[in-house]
Structures are given as structure tokens and as C-alpha cells.
Amino acid sequence: MRIIFYMLKKEFRQIFRNKAMIPIIFVAPLIQLIILSNAATFEIRNLKIYFNDFDKSTYAQRLKNAFVQTDYFILVGESTNRDIAERKLELNHADLVCEIPVNFGKDLQKYGHAKLFLKINAIDGTKAGVGINYSQNIIQKFTSDIAQEVILKTNPEIAVELPYAVNIDYSNWYNEKLDYQTYMVPGLLVLLVTLIAAFLSSMNIVREKEMGTIEQINVTPILKYQFIIGKLLPFWILGLVVFSVGLFFAWLIFNIPVAGSLWIIYAFTCIYLLAVLGLGLFISTITDTQQQAMFISWFFFVIFVLMSGLFTAIENMPVWAQKLTLLNPLRYFMEVIRMVLLKGSGFQDVRIHFLIIGGFSILINLFAVWRYRKIT
Amino acid sequence: MDHVITSNNLTKKFGNFTAVDRISFSVLKGEIFGFLGANGAGKTTVMKMFCGLLSPTGGEGSVAGLDIFTQREKIKKRIGYMSQRFSLYEDLTVSENITFYAGIYGLKKNDIKEKREALTERLHLGDFQNNLISSLPLGWKQKLAFSVALIHSPDIVFLDEPTGGVDPVTRRQFWDLIYEAARQGVTIFVTTHYMDEAEYCDRISMMVDGRIEALGKPSELKTQFGVKTMNEVFLKLARK
Numbered sequence: 281m282r283i284i285f286y287m288l289k290k291e292f293r294q295i296f297r298n299k300a301m302i303p304i305i306f307v308a309p310l311i312q313l314i315i316l317s318n319a320a321t322f323e324i325r326n327l328k329i330y331f332n333d334f335d336k337s338t339y340a341q342r343l344k345n346a347f348v349q350t351d352y353f354i355l356v357g358e359s360t361n362r363d364i365a366e367r368k369l370e371l372n373h374a375d376l377v378c379e380i381p382v383n384f385g386k387d388l389q390k391y392g393h394a395k396l397f398l399k400i401n402a403i404d405g406t407k408a409g410v411g412i413n414y415s416q417n418i419i420q421k422f423t424s425d426i427a428q429e430v431i432l433k434t435n436p437e438i439a440v441e442l443p444y445a446v447n448i449d450y451s452n453w454y455n456e457k458l459d460y461q462t463y464m465v466p467g468l469l470v471l472l473v474t475l476i477a478a479f480l481s482s483m484n485i486v487r488e489k490e491m492g493t494i495e496q497i498n499v500t501p502i503l504k505y506q507f508i509i510g511k512l513l514p515f516w517i518l519g520l521v522v523f524s525v526g527l528f529f530a531w532l533i534f535n536i537p538v539a540g541s542l543w544i545i546y547a548f549t550c551i552y553l554l555a556v557l558g559l560g561l562f563i564s565t566i567t568d569t570q571q572q573a574m575f576i577s578w579f580f581f582v583i584f585v586l587m588s589g590l591f592t593a594i595e596n597m598p599v600w601a602q603k604l605t606l607l608n609p610l611r612y613f614m615e616v617i618r619m620v621l622l623k624g625s626g627f628q629d630v631r632i633h634f635l636i637i638g639g640f641s642i643l644i645n646l647f648a649v650w651r652y653r654k655i656t
Numbered sequence: 657m658d659h660v661i662t663s664n665n666l667t668k669k670f671g672n673f674t675a676v677d678r679i680s681f682s683v684l685k686g687e688i689f690g691f692l693g694a695n696g697a698g699k700t701t702v703m704k705m706f707c708g709l710l711s712p713t714g715g716e717g718s719v720a721g722l723d724i725f726t727q728r729e730k731i732k733k734r735i736g737y738m739s740q741r742f743s744l745y746e747d748l749t750v751s752e753n754i755t756f757y758a759g760i761y762g763l764k765k766n767d768i769k770e771k772r773e774a775l776t777e778r779l780h781l782g783d784f785q786n787n788l789i790s791s792l793p794l795g796w797k798q799k800l801a802f803s804v805a806l807i808h809s810p811d812i813v814f815l816d817e818p819t820g821g822v823d824p825v826t827r828r829q830f831w832d833l834i835y836e837a838a839r840q841g842v843t844i845f846v847t848t849h850y851m852d853e854a855e856y857c858d859r860i861s862m863m864v865d866g867r868i869e870a871l872g873k874p875s876e877l878k879t880q881f882g883v884k885t886m887n888e889v890f891l892k893l894a895r896k
Contacts, residue, residue, distance in 0.1 A: 290752070290756045491745075492743060495739050501733045506760075655710065655728065
């Protein structure tokens, strides 16, 4: 016990003696939290639209206005030249081109339907999909408006043929205003805590190898478990502190609701950190330099983050990838923090998450401790 | 006299390469035993096997009566080690380093304080207790590292090229510390490149390509090879 105490004392001294460390541990995550939560959004606004209006009727003009009046589209130009329009798409100066053919207005008045042509830059699939949705909504609104007018203008037969506008009412549970920050911030918090714990722990142990001090430690009678606890406990504590600070700011700046029990969140964080630190320890046993440790931590980190459900919903992944996410500890934390903070889930709801992350912690730590050798 | 280090056909292989080839020798209690050889001759490998940092491939060996295959952790309580790579924490102060190493050797709080004071006093580091190691000259670091290796009063201390890169005066001062420890009954096992240091040893062994080619008192070796200095002994053996 006394030996662990001396280990801890030394580790904390070294961590806080490094002047660059405090900003790295506390300030950088907060800046990331603030920047990312505002920038990382799925909401798509300001789609650039270009019109090829060959019709020039009042209907065409109204349709164009309907697009531009929303927040979702900005007009980047119009002409009657298809080549220019296509060039705009190619150069990314426009996200979509709406072609209004000759007789659009006349057809609409005469037959009750008319043709429109939308060309969408689908390199960014998500953006294109959202763009189509927005356009359809606008066009639907436009046609139903016209329909009503036509009915009023004593031409009821045609009106029947006009498409009916379908009104869909949404109700977004747990995140009523569909606020992306509410959705993103808890996830980003998880990500930052993981980053701090995994990188710092693996690099810290490898640093001793690089400096050669590990050899001096290895000729002392210190036991494996004493060394490992001495090395990991400081980062476990730091991880919890970073998490608390982040959570406080999430609540203060972004008004993240705390619907469930903080105890559950903290209990889960404690166990989760053990898993991440175990991974850090494991990485340090298979690397010899901080560069290697950094690179391997990064390798795991990127996979964990991209497959955590933070940026891509797990349900949208191919089945094999969905199965792979079952091995990702970040995924469980991501689910738990959202369920508990936003939905107010109780322990019963996340019991299985606790079991899995607990098992994961035990396994990775056993494996890492087994791999860690005082002797070569 | 007791043999505190023994080795019988001790061997270490790294894959196909035999770094240490069936070496046999023993070191007496309280002796200053010089372990000489060219770079890559296998000196550090031998030392690491005795310290429990490397597992031997074959043969037998013991330190302080304990087996180097099966009783490594017990051996660690009885030995001190100073590696050629400098082993104090550069970002900790003099007294923090002493406290840390004394602490992980399991010394009691009061003993640590006493040792720390005695040690800084002896090395005239009293005024530098709160200086970071990184700010000290190399010679001071070496003396401090040696003293820290002795902090838990080991029976044997292993020194791996302890005086690399410092001037002759500083080296001489370092050897005064070694003599002092030897007088108190600590066995010294030291590797070196400096032939003047070899003269300071009670006995020396010469290692060439993983084997011990000569072993004896410096005077005996000089007679055996018919030369006047240890330098010539070294050159004769290394060129063979």
C-alpha cells in the first residue's frame, strides 16, 4: 500500500510539473466541446440552388421564391443556359439545379400537372438526400397552394387532379426541438474523456520506456499490480475530473438536460474508464516509443469514434458493422449517457450496458496485466 | 570467503545470435569486480541477467545465494542497479527522486527522511535538493544515481558503465564513492570502458564475443599477457 502511495505521489508530481499538461487536460477538451458541438451538426442549411428557368411565367417565379424564402436554400444564380448550370454543379458552386421547362406555368394551369427537373450533386449522399427532401416539401407546398387557388378560381375539375398535400405532424420525443447540441454534446463528452484516458495512460508508461527509467523500476521489488495501479489510478481520477468539468459546462452552456440519475452516469463512467485505461496499458505493452503508442491509440480511437453511433447511426450501418460495434466500449457509453441524460432511463434500462462494460474492463485489464512484463 | 555472485555456463541467445556463451565465474563478497569488454561483447546482457531484467537461455547463476531463474523478485530486494542509460527522473527534484526510490523499496517514512538528509549531505547536494535533475551536471547525476542505487542497503550493486562521458577528476570522485561502499561490505559489479578504472578493481574479467577470455587481478593479467598496462591487455584480447 505504501509503495503504491509513493508511485502515485510521483505520478501526480510529474503530471502537474509538465506545464503543458494542465491546458491539455482541461482547457483543450472544453474548447473542443464548445467548437465541435456547434460545428458537428447534421442539420443542413444553405444549400446552393441554381435555376434554369425556360418558362419565365409567374408560376415559375413563385416556385423560385418558394425555394429561396426558406432557410435551407440560397440562390446562387439563374439563366437559360444548361451548360452554365452544369458547370456550377461541377465546380461545387451549386448543390442543385432546378430546371423549369418551357410551358411549366401553362401546363400547370391547363392540365393541372407540369414537369420539373432537379439535378443534385450527390457526392455528399447525406446532403443530397436532405436536399431532395427539402425540395419535395417545397414543391408539394407549392402545388397545394396552386391547387387551392385553382379551386377558388372556379375550375374544380382540374383541382381534383392536383396532388393532395399530405400534412405530416412530427413530435420529437426526448429532444423536442430537435436540438443537435442536445444530441451531440453528451456524445462529444464521452469522446473527450476517452481521448484523455487512452492517450495519456498509454503514452505515460511508454515514456518511462523511452527515458530508460522503466529499467530502474523493474530492478526494484515493486510488484506488477503496484506499478500498474500507480500508473493508471492518476488517469482514472483525471478522467473523472475532466468528465465532471465537461458535464458541468455542458449543463451551463448548452442546457443539456439531466433527466436521469447522475449516480448511474458516474458509476458507468468509473467502470468505463477502467476499460479505456486497460486498453491504454495494453497499448503501452506492445509499443516502445511514444510515437508508436500515439499511432496505435489513434488507430483504435478513430474506429471507436466512427463506430460509436455518434456520427453515423448504428442502425444505418451494414449488418457486419453493426455486429462489430458490439465490441466497441465507446458505443455503450454513448448509449448510456444519452439514455440517462436525455431520456431519464433508470438502472434497469442500462443494466445490460453495465454488465458488458464491466466484462470488457475485466478482460482487457487481465490481458494487459498478463502482457506487462518486468522482464524481457 | 562467500561467493555472492556465481555463474556456471550461463548463456543468453537472442534468436540465432548467442550474446553470452557459457560463461562461468564467481564474485566474492565485498569485492570490486570489473567486467570489461568491447562494445557489444555482452557485458550489459550478463548484468541484466543477474539483475532479473533478462531471462537466461541456459546454464546456472545465483546472486546473494538466490537462483536467477526462479528467485528474481527476491534478488531484487538485495541488489542495487545503475544502468548506463541514466535512470533518475529528469522532471523530479533531487529529493523527490530519493524519496520515490526509497519509497518503492519499501523504506519507512522516517528512514526515508534520514537517508535523504544523509545522502544529500554526503554528496554536498544540500543546496540543490529542490533542483530538478535535468538542471544538474552529468557528474552529479551519476553520483546521485549511484547513491540512490544504494538507498535500500543492498548486498550487491551492479553498475553498468557508470562514468560514461565525464572528465577524469569527476570519475575519480565517483570511484571514491565506490571504495566507500566497498569498505562497508557492499559487493561492486562494474562494467567499464576506461582502462584506468580497470586498475581500481580487485579483479577483472575480459569479455570478447560473449565469452570470458581472461579473469584475474589486474597485476596478474598484465604478467600473463606480458604487458605493462591494462590498455595493452585489452587491445591484445579484443584483437584476437
